[in-house]
Amino acid sequence: AQSVTQPDIHITVSEGASLELRCNYSYGATPYLFWYVQSPGQGLQLLLKYFSGDTLVQGIKGFEAEFKRSQSSFNLRKPSVHWSDAAEYFCAGNSGTYKYIFGTGTRLKVLA
Amino acid sequence: NAGVMQNPRHLVRRRGQEARLRCSPMKGHSHVYWYRQLPEEGLKFMVYLQKENIIDESGMPKERFSAEFPKEGPSILRIQQVVRGDSAAYFCASSPPGQGGRTEAFFGQGTRLTVV
Numbered sequence: 153a154q155s156v157t158q159p160d161i162h163i164t165v166s167e168g169a170s171l172e173l174r175c176n177y178s179y180g181a182t183p184y185l186f187w188y189v190q191s192p193g194q195g196l197q198l199l200l201k202y203f204s205g206d207t208l209v210q211g212i213k214g215f216e217a218e219f220k221r222s223q224s225s226f227n228l229r230k231p232s233v234h235w236s237d238a239a240e241y242f243c244a245g246n247s248g249t250y251k252y253i254f255g256t257g258t259r260l261k262v263l264a
Numbered sequence: 265n266a267g268v269m270q271n272p273r274h275l276v277r278r279r280g281q282e283a284r285l286r287c288s289p290m291k292g293h294s295h296v297y298w299y300r301q302l303p304e305e306g307l308k309f310m311v312y313l314q315k316e317n318i319i320d321e322s323g324m325p326k327e328r329f330s331a332e333f334p335k336e337g338p339s340i341l342r343i344q345q346v347v348r349g350d351s352a353a354y355f356c357a358s359s360p361p362g363q364g365g366r367t368e369a370f371f372g373q374g375t376r377l378t379v380v
Binding site for chain 1: 268295297299304305306307308309312319320355359368369370371372373374376
């Protein structure tokens with residue numbers, strides 16, 4: 153069955169520290185992959201997406217993600233976290249259709 | 265260009281009442297999707313609609329839930345005889361025609377339904 157897994161439910165980092173959020177996928181073929189951010193009480197905002205080509209994808213707000221086929225991973229990174237990055241982050245995939253499969257999310261806390 | 269508009273943002277219903285959630289897609293988007301987010305969980309696909317057609321409702325509970333996207337007006341997700349387990353955030357997303365999954369879905373801010 154197709155799935156997207158985010159193994160970390162909560163992550164806490166200090167402001168200015170680097171960040172990596174993990175995402176693993178299980179699909180028959182390489183899916184399209186997305187990272188969304190959700191601030192409390194808000195909707196989802198797209199950070200970045202991967203369809204094909206360059207495996208290092210740049211997104212908004214200084215985020216990037218690297219697609220690694222050998223590890224079935226699409227981890228999100230940021231070199232220096234800001235307090236405003238505190239939110240919940242969702243990895244999602246789809247196999248070229250309309251049906252997205254979301255991970256369960258990683259809640260990021262940023263310490264001042 | 266306004267984003268995906270959902271209303272109401274918050275909805276409180278007593279058990280047994282009906283809940284109607286509305287979604288206006290982005291201008292030019294003819295595909296609408298509804299997702300449900302239960303507490304501490306990710307979003308789960310419910311239904312995919314195009315104008316006047318339900319394309320895939322495989323994620324919808326078989327009873328009490330229905331969705332429509334009429335020729336004119338917003339998409340409606342209707343929950344009849346709500347129960348406490350229906351309490352969740354319901355998100356609508358839209359996308360333009362013809363691109364399948366290759367474009368991101370644009371999400372609304374959600375309707376948070378609380379059943380008391």
